[in-house]
Amino acid sequence: MKRRQFVKNASLATAGGALITGCASGDTEGGAAAVQTNPRVNWRLTSSYPRSLDTIYGAAEVLANRVSELTNGKFTIRVFPANELVPYNQVLETVQKGTVQMGHSASYYFTGLNPALAFDCTVPFGLTARQFNAWFYHGEGKDLTRSMFADFNIINLPGGNTGVQMGGWFREQVGSLAEFRGLKMRIPGFGGAVMSELGVNVQVLAGGEIYPALERGVIDAAEWASPYDDEKLGFHQIAKNYYYPGWWEPGPNLSFYINVDAWNKLPSGYKAALEAAAAEANVGMMASYDAKNPSAMQRLIGEKGVTMRPFSDEIMNRARAITFDLLSAEAASDPAYRKLYESYDAWRRASNSWLKTAENTYSSFAFHEG
Numbered sequence: 001m002k003r004r005q006f007v008k009n010a011s012l013a014t015a016g017g018a019l020i021t022g023c024a025s026g027d028t029e030g031g032a033a034a035v036q037t038n039p040r041v042n043w044r045l046t047s048s049y050p051r052s053l054d055t056i057y058g059a060a061e062v063l064a065n066r067v068s069e070l071t072n073g074k075f076t077i078r079v080f081p082a083n084e085l086v087p088y089n090q091v092l093e094t095v096q097k098g099t100v101q102m103g104h105s106a107s108y109y110f111t112g113l114n115p116a117l118a119f120d121c122t123v124p125f126g127l128t129a130r131q132f133n134a135w136f137y138h139g140e141g142k143d144l145t146r147s148m149f150a151d152f153n154i155i156n157l158p159g160g161n162t163g164v165q166m167g168g169w170f171r172e173q174v175g176s177l178a179e180f181r182g183l184k185m186r187i188p189g190f191g192g193a194v195m196s197e198l199g200v201n202v203q204v205l206a207g208g209e210i211y212p213a214l215e216r217g218v219i220d221a222a223e224w225a226s227p228y229d230d231e232k233l234g235f236h237q238i239a240k241n242y243y244y245p246g247w248w249e250p251g252p253n254l255s256f257y258i259n260v261d262a263w264n265k266l267p268s269g270y271k272a273a274l275e276a277a278a279a280e281a282n283v284g285m286m287a288s289y290d291a292k293n294p295s296a297m298q299r300l301i302g303e304k305g306v307t308m309r310p311f312s313d314e315i316m317n318r319a320r321a322i323t324f325d326l327l328s329a330e331a332a333s334d335p336a337y338r339k340l341y342e343s344y345d346a347w348r349r350a351s352n353s354w355l356k357t358a359e360n361t362y363s364s365f366a367f368h369e370g
Contacts, residue, residue: 038267043077045102045256046095048088048109050208051081053229055288059160059254059281060104066277067270075270077102088206092257096152101262104159106254108189113152115330116337119344120145120156121252123190124323127348128251129161129286131355135347136253144340155263157278159256160285165246166230167311168223169214169239175312186210186222190326191248197322198315207233214238223248226289227296236304243309247319254285 045064049057057079064077080100082088091103092110107120119126127135135141136158149156168187174180181199192202203219213219215238222239223246224230236242256278263271300306327345331338 038071038074038269041075041266041270043075043101043262044080044085045077045104046080046082046085046091046100047103048082048091048105050083052232053207055228055285055292056160056162056225056254057081058288059285060256062281062284063104063159063256063274063277066280067273070273070276071270075266075273079104082206082208092152092154095154095257095259098153098259098261101259103257104254105257106189106252107156108252111189114148115334116148116340118190119340120148120255121189122249123327123344124194124248124250125320126250127344127351129163129253130251131348131351132161132251132253133158133282134351135344139347140343141347144343148336148340149257150260153260155258155260157256157258157275158253158282159278160254160282162225162229162249162252162289163286164251165225165249166223166227167243167246168221169230169235170221170241170243171214171239172220173241173309174221174243174315177314177318180315183221184219186213186219187248189248190323191223191246193326194248194319194322197326198319211235211238226293227300228289228292231296231300231304236300236306240306241309242300242306243311245311247311247316256281 045060047057047060051057060079064079067075067077085100086094088105089109091105092107092113094100095103107117108122110117122132132141136145145156168185170183172179174183177198180195182201183199184201184203185195186203186205187195187200188204192204196202203213205213205219205222207224210219210222210224211234214222214235222235224233224235230236230242258274266274297308301308327341331341
């Protein structure tokens with residue numbers, strides 16, 4: 001090839017690449033100049049979690065880092081832990097007002113504002129992490145929860161999941177329903193409502209407040225998440241009975257909240273980067289917990305004197321009956337709640353029918369090998 005022709009072709013290729021890059025960035029003008037016009041955007045994100053809980057808090061950092069990488073450092077998000085800007089239970093309203101552009105939290109913290117927010121996180125005996133993602137991305141979950149969050153001037157994106165949680169730490173054994181009555185327990189959300197019906201004196205405390213309350217005897221029991229986080233928080237130093245499963249949190253979805261006004265100002269390429277980063281953080285959190293929980297569980301049992309105990313069938317059956325009574329009663333009184341519940345529950349039933357066929361049969365056999 002002649003030098004003149006080579007230079008010409010190389011120039012065309014470079015211009016074409018710049019045009020593609022410009023279009024991908026969401027700039028309608030295209031061309032190399034479009035790349036230069038992508039704005040610098042600096043956002044703040046407030047989390048409901050302390051920095052010490054690296055996996056659950058870390059999902060927001062995963063998102064921020066990936067957004068920066070995908071936009072060549074032009075779209076940056078600074079992450080703040082709970083209480084640095086606002087307390088854990090003020091994240092939603094802070095994003096709603098636009099004080100910060102983003103938040104990361106569990107929507108069941110805010111059911112006092114709308115009981116249906118529980119379906120964006122978890123309800124007792126509800127969807128697992130896999131089932132929630134399927135409902136959100138391939139069912140009606142995204143449209144229905146987005147409609148609900150529109151009342152708060154927020155767009156929601158899945159932001160991670162712990163998987164089925166543990167049932168919590170108890171100073172004394174609770175083998176029967178009778179032993180639940182009068183128990184003082186830290187447990188938030190819908191699970192707390194069910195526990196209240198079981199006779200438990202329910203307490204709602206932030207993660208950092210649980211240990212001192214348990215230590216001082218202000219509470220008799222507490223639930224948080226799973227072995228990895230629970231070990232970090234040190235509950236095993238006070239309560240040695242570790243119950244399972246956390247039937248009230250079968251797949252607690254965390255959400256990224258985005259202020260609608262801030263979202264609407266973003267170039268389309270930045271929106272795409274944000275959605276892609278959120279999806280990565282969502283998958284990554286579950287994988288991280290699956291990697292960390294096994295060794296943490298072995299340490300708790302083998303080195304720290306913890307006894308793992310299953311909830312009795314009596315407790316499980318009564319809790320499930322109460323759960324569906326409460327769900328049905330709320331649905332009967334609120335048409336908007338009923339619409340969400342009917343979609344969520346129909347997905348749960350259909351998904352359970354499938355997963356118990358191959359998935360559960362395999363797990364029941366394979367997970368019990370010697």
